[in-house]
Amino acid sequence: MPSSTTAPAAKPMAMSIEHRLSDEAVIRLPSLLKQAFKHFKNPGVISLGGGLPLPSMFSFNKISAESPAPPFAHGIAADPHTLGQDITVTNIAKYPEDLEHPMDVPLESSLQYGTAQGPDQVLKFLRDHNNLIHNIAFQDWDIVCTSGNTQGWYALLRTLCNPGDVILAEEFSFTSAIQTAQGNRLTVVPVKVDLEGIIPETLATQLDNWVGPKPKLLYTIPTGQNPTGCTLSNERRQQIYTIAQKHDIFIVEDEPYYFLQMAKYDSDRAQRETANHNPAQSEFIKGLANSFLTYDVDGRVIRLDSFSKVLAPGVRFGWIVAQKALVDRIIPFQEISSQLLCGFSQSLINGLLQRWGQEGYISYLIKLREEYTNKRDAALDAIETHLPREVAEWIAPDAGMFFWIKVHAAKFGMDRFNTEFNNDPRKVEEYIYMKAVDKGCLVIPGHWFAVNEQTNPPQKTIEISEDDRSALYFRGTFASASAEDLDKAIKIFGDVLREEFHL
Amino acid sequence: MPSSTTAPAAKPMAMSIEHRLSDEAVIRLPSLLKQAFKHFKNPGVISLGGGLPLPSMFSFNKISAESPAPPFAHGIAADPHTLGQDITVTNIAKYPEDLEHPMDVPLESSLQYGTAQGPDQVLKFLRDHNNLIHNIAFQDWDIVCTSGNTQGWYALLRTLCNPGDVILAEEFSFTSAIQTAQGNRLTVVPVKVDLEGIIPETLATQLDNWVGPKPKLLYTIPTGQNPTGCTLSNERRQQIYTIAQKHDIFIVEDEPYYFLQMAKYDSDRAQRETANHNPAQSEFIKGLANSFLTYDVDGRVIRLDSFSKVLAPGVRFGWIVAQKALVDRIIPFQEISSQLLCGFSQSLINGLLQRWGQEGYISYLIKLREEYTNKRDAALDAIETHLPREVAEWIAPDAGMFFWIKVHAAKFGMDRFNTEFNNDPRKVEEYIYMKAVDKGCLVIPGHWFAVNEQTNPPQKTIEISEDDRSALYFRGTFASASAEDLDKAIKIFGDVLREEFHL
Known part of the structure; x- marks a missing residue:
């Protein structure tokens, strides 16, 4: 009997993937031994089935770790001596007491073969x-x-x-x-x-x-x-x-x-x-x-x-x-x-x-957000202060660990670009990269991340503008350096650009 | 100038594998980013290169484990409360003290990207x-x-x-x-x-x-x-x-x-x-x-x-x-x-x-040898006591976790073998396997481990004797059961064989 009120529409089921699998995935067999697993757990059956060492033989009786604990009021990297929490997970074969936490994965399970x-x-x-x-x-x-x-x-x-x-x-x-x-x-x-x-x-x-x-x-x-x-x-x-x-x-x-x-x-x-x-x-x-x-x-x-x-x-x-x-x-x-x-x-x-x-x-992730926001801000402050806008372009990242600087090689002087670097922006990237390393700043040339097209037959070429053709890119990270070092390194990079572009 | 005394012959160098590699191995490229690694370690260079989180941000300040310690006089599985050793490895960003052991891999290294x-x-x-x-x-x-x-x-x-x-x-x-x-x-x-x-x-x-x-x-x-x-x-x-x-x-x-x-x-x-x-x-x-x-x-x-x-x-x-x-x-x-x-x-x-x-x-490995020798001995004692030599054959293993029982299906009565099991030893294995499980002993049918020939063109067939053609195999382990359970389970398996072979 049809209902007069409409039920909330259920979410759809996923499409079939049977014809989308690799040849290899199709022939992968389920494990025969797994068929016996149902009997392993039958208490009336003594299993001489699986080649599982006894947990009492494992070389670890218990493991512990100290980690930061919520509410992370003092930050993730704060002094652990006062603000940490302890996690101890035992091997029940050695320490038959109860688990510290009811949802722990005990060592006799995690150090054994499993799923x-x-x-x-x-x-x-x-x-x-x-x-x-x-x-x-x-x-x-x-x-x-x-x-x-x-x-x-x-x-x-x-x-x-x-x-x-x-x-x-x-x-x-x-x-x-x-x-x-x-x-x-x-x-x-x-x-x-x-x-x-x-x-x-x-x-x-x-x-x-x-x-x-x-x-x-x-x-x-x-x-x-x-x-x-x-x-x-x-x-x-x-x-x-x-x-x-x-x-x-x-x-x-x-x-x-x-x-x-x-x-x-x-x-x-x-x-x-x-x-x-x-x-x-x-x-x-x-x-x-x-x-x-x-x-x-x-x-x-x-x-x-x-x-x-x-x-x-x-x-x-x-x-x-x-x-x-x-x-x-x-x-x-x-x-x-x-x-x-x-x-x-x-x-x-x-x-x-x-x-x-x-x-x-x-709450940990929110604290992480704060720490990364601060690091990103330090990098962007340095970029805004030290990089020459005449040749460099960037967008402040909202996520991740990286900033990406676009530099217009055309503004480098097309003569020098054409003759000294054979019209190849990659060579200019390498040149500037080495100049910066020599002065004490390491950022990675963008073309190291370029995905080269190797299709056969070639796809219809996407229009590449003159601007794109002479674009240089550099990747830096703000994750692994202090605010002070970020400022110092980005200043060096800016100085190299100014020098090479005669600004 | 040739020496008059002959130097001890040096060991040979390995053969070339260049032409023995998979197509895939040949095209695997070395990581471009690794080229920059040499600069990462230069103290005069501030690296904004690798996307490496700061170790002070890692969620683990230190980890510890308790393990058995030499000379293992009381066995590996002995009471850990009195005989264990403690291992503590710290994250130097949180605990700047020295490492507990000079050859430790500290957390700031093991929890970071690495080699x-x-x-x-x-x-x-x-x-x-x-x-x-x-x-x-x-x-x-x-x-x-x-x-x-x-x-x-x-x-x-x-x-x-x-x-x-x-x-x-x-x-x-x-x-x-x-x-x-x-x-x-x-x-x-x-x-x-x-x-x-x-x-x-x-x-x-x-x-x-x-x-x-x-x-x-x-x-x-x-x-x-x-x-x-x-x-x-x-x-x-x-x-x-x-x-x-x-x-x-x-x-x-x-x-x-x-x-x-x-x-x-x-x-x-x-x-x-x-x-x-x-x-x-x-x-x-x-x-x-x-x-x-x-x-x-x-x-x-x-x-x-x-x-x-x-x-x-x-x-x-x-x-x-x-x-x-x-x-x-x-x-x-x-x-x-x-x-x-x-x-x-x-x-x-x-x-x-x-x-x-x-x-x-x-010294740990020697103790392990003793523990496994005792387990193997318990299994073999049970096998020698309970399995019917009229139909079953085995060799006492000198290593590992497994014993392997060969059973002669021909002795099962060829009539029954041919009619009830269609001349297929695999079916007999499954039958005996299920009989044993029903009575409380799990050993794995040997044909679950059989490597099936799928060559094309087929290789010249290796002669298979009548004895081989009707051989059944069962794998058991002595690693994961106590001596008492080993005896109990193997007795069940022996009883099943005696019953089915009318011994």
Whole structure:
């Protein structure tokens, strides 16, 4: 009997990926031994099945860590002697007392063979976290843990792409991710960007005029992009999603810098004091850029997420959010390669998150935002003070670790550009890079991040303006230097530009 | 001027691998960003180069672990409250005091981005360990860390093999390793084994009569093989190496169970007390089976080594020993996939090893030998007591975690074998497996470990005897159950055999 009131429309289910998998993913077999696992847990059966050492033989009785603790009133880097919290996780075979926290992953589990998807406790925390932060537009999503976004990206490529497949990436991108793709014998075709990221209209034109097999996916770093530091606006994200739908391609959002979103840069330091206050949790969450998952009614977005920039790079703990059918195809890849997350990371990262709770974690992220805002401000203050606007151009980054300086080589004197550097902006970049290093400042030449087009047949060439043709780029980071050193180094870079451009 | 005395012959250098690499390994590019690393360390240069978070921002101030300590007089699993040692590794940005141990890997390094090869401190320990245990026959070998042997095996396959290549493996082998190879679209051809492992003569015949492209490598678990539990004799190792030389194939020795080599089984318990004494360190080392590296004058052996069975599986810490040119090709693969070892593992495993020292580690391994000898003895005592020799056959394993029972289905009554089970020993295995599970004992059917031949064109068939054709196999482990449970479970299995074979 039809109801007279309309129920709220349920979210759609994700599209089928069966015909979108790599040949390799199709032939990956589920583990036969796993069939026996159901009996392992039957208390009436003595298992001589799995080759699992007894936990009483593990070389670690217990591990502990000291970490900062909410409310982080004194900052993340504050004196730990007074402000830390202790996490202790025991091996129950050696210390049969109860766990310190009911949601801990004890050592007898984390240091044993286990599930490639990740421990249940962490998966629960991450699912709750996702529900808190992202309003994913389709129903059937899931999570698989990775040992960081590079490993997640590798696993994903082996699940979706065959050698020879084509993928898209921002024309300047994270070199290691591009090398991962090229190492898998994929062709990476660059997508034009401006100082605000991928230009939807240009992407649409590029795909509408595509020659040969369509690209499988678009790889993008939407927030605090590496190397350009820019963050895609929500409007551009929505437009890019619609283009991906039209051409039926996946979007892979690599989002390690997502929680390094900051207050907008304000060159007026007095104003800044007011603006940079720490927002309330709901305000903080509302202010974050939208994940592509927010628009994803098809289940064509894959999010690569990581604790590397949030907790520490060496924890080697990331995760993939994607439609469940895809996650279920990635798990068997993890089983035949990295197998499982390092157990110390399982116990300690989970231990940290469970003690902080969702609210404590958000308060940590808000504090992180403040610290990165301050660092970015120090860098931008120095850039505004020291770089010559006559030849250099930049946009204050709203996220991430990087600033990106565009320098107009044409203003360098076209004569010198043409003769001394053979009309090649890359050579000018290298020259200025070495000049700056000699004087004590290291920034990276932009062309080191350039994605070279190697398509065959070549795509219709995107118009390149004279301005673009002679553009130089340099990437700097504000993450790893003090405010004082940032000022000193950027002044050196400015001096080099002034000297070389005779300003 | 020629010397009149002959210098001791230097060890040979490894053969060239340039033409033996996968297509993918050849195109893997060295990281451009690494070019800038030399400047990162120049104190006169302020680096705004690498996207490295400041260690003061890491969420871990210090970590500690409690582990057993030498001389392990009371066993590894003894009461930790009185016999443990503490390892504390600090983040110098939070605790600027000196390191607890001069060879520690501090958190500001292990939790930061770093080298894919592994931290220097661990590499030094492992190189010294190798020199102590193995007399590698060629000069130029090196080590790269992995997150366990499955990951190491995966990395190696991507460096040596192209899709479609053929490799060899024992006809019963570690399922996950075979799936890793098949997941890389390799064809795995089984090599015939008897209860002592690969039969050199059969391997020689197989290769002499090979049809089509030769196999690239032989994958073998020489010591405490999984699933058969057998250990190749040094004589067979030497012979197999010579065959590999003749046919120019690599040997990959996967040796997770190497240090689970035990005293020989003696069914006379009184004798045993004398025989199972803990040997002196030099005697212990001398008694270990030879690595294939001992014979490897060509640099064609690749050793996969791991702490999984020695310290704990979840530490996810392994390493590859191979000729340096090959190691140098594997490192860039690590860079584009798993990137680096989990930092907690770097600091804690290194911390453990440095505090134990080489001698302490060997004394730990000797104690481990004692514990596994006792477990194996308990299993074998039960097997000798409870299994019907009329239909079952076994060899007491000298290493590893597994025992392997051969059962003659022909003795089952050929009528029943032919009619009820359609002449298929696999069906009989499944039937007996389920019968045993129902009664409370889980052992794994041998055919779950069978490597199926999928070669095209098919190789010349190796003669299979009637005895082989009707052989059933079952794998059990003695690692994960108590002596009492081992006896109970094996008695159940024996009862099932007696009942089904009407004994």
